[in-house]
Amino acid sequence: MTKKRPSRKQNVRPDASVAKEAEQIKVHTLDILRAYHGERRNLIPILQDIQAKFGYLPREAIKQVAKSMRIRELEVFGVASFYNQFRLNPPGKHPVKVCLGTACHIKGGRIILEAWERRLGIKVGETTTDREFSLERVACVGCCAMAPVSVVEEKIEGKVSPTRVDGILLSFELEKEKGTDK
Numbered sequence: 001m002t003k004k005r006p007s008r009k010q011n012v013r014p015d016a017s018v019a020k021e022a023e024q025i026k027v028h029t030l031d032i033l034r035a036y037h038g039e040r041r042n043l044i045p046i047l048q049d050i051q052a053k054f055g056y057l058p059r060e061a062i063k064q065v066a067k068s069m070r071i072r073e074l075e076v077f078g079v080a081s082f083y084n085q086f087r088l089n090p091p092g093k094h095p096v097k098v099c100l101g102t103a104c105h106i107k108g109g110r111i112i113l114e115a116w117e118r119r120l121g122i123k124v125g126e127t128t129t130d131r132e133f134s135l136e137r138v139a140c141v142g143c144c145a146m147a148p149v150s151v152v153e154e155k156i157e158g159k160v161s162p163t164r165v166d167g168i169l170l171s172f173e174l175e176k177e178k179g180t181d182k
């Protein structure tokens, strides 16, 4: 019987830093809205600027945009989720991309994706609450001979197994403990 591996422990972000971030989001979103006179026809460039500023579209910014354009939040979400250039979750400090191109799929890419999901405690498209890791699925990254492939930060990891996933995460934990984490 295989032993169930625990997911990694996530640190909770302090309330003060969450509140400070929400305030900054509000201020910068208002600046961006002002630059475009808050016009509805500028919704996409406004969202692009917000994403360029924060790396994603924060919920607070979406609320602010909806409020100042006098449209429903759902409408803004609808536009944001229609275009795949927009992210609704913050990028993790260590982004993980799992290849599900044909070769990787055949070699068990889905099992690897599930291993990452289990160990990180998130689903694909999400970010851990401590913002350390985000998880995405990508198409062929051009290293099919090394399938199944994961890209961790910018590094290609080939012939990945669930045990290798544990090893990669352990090395991040050790770096963090040593204080050499970037």
Ligand code: FES
Binding pocket: 099, 100, 101, 102, 103, 104, 105, 139, 140, 141, 142, 143, 144, 145, 147, 149
């Ligand atoms: S299919 Fe994964 S690298 Fe090509």
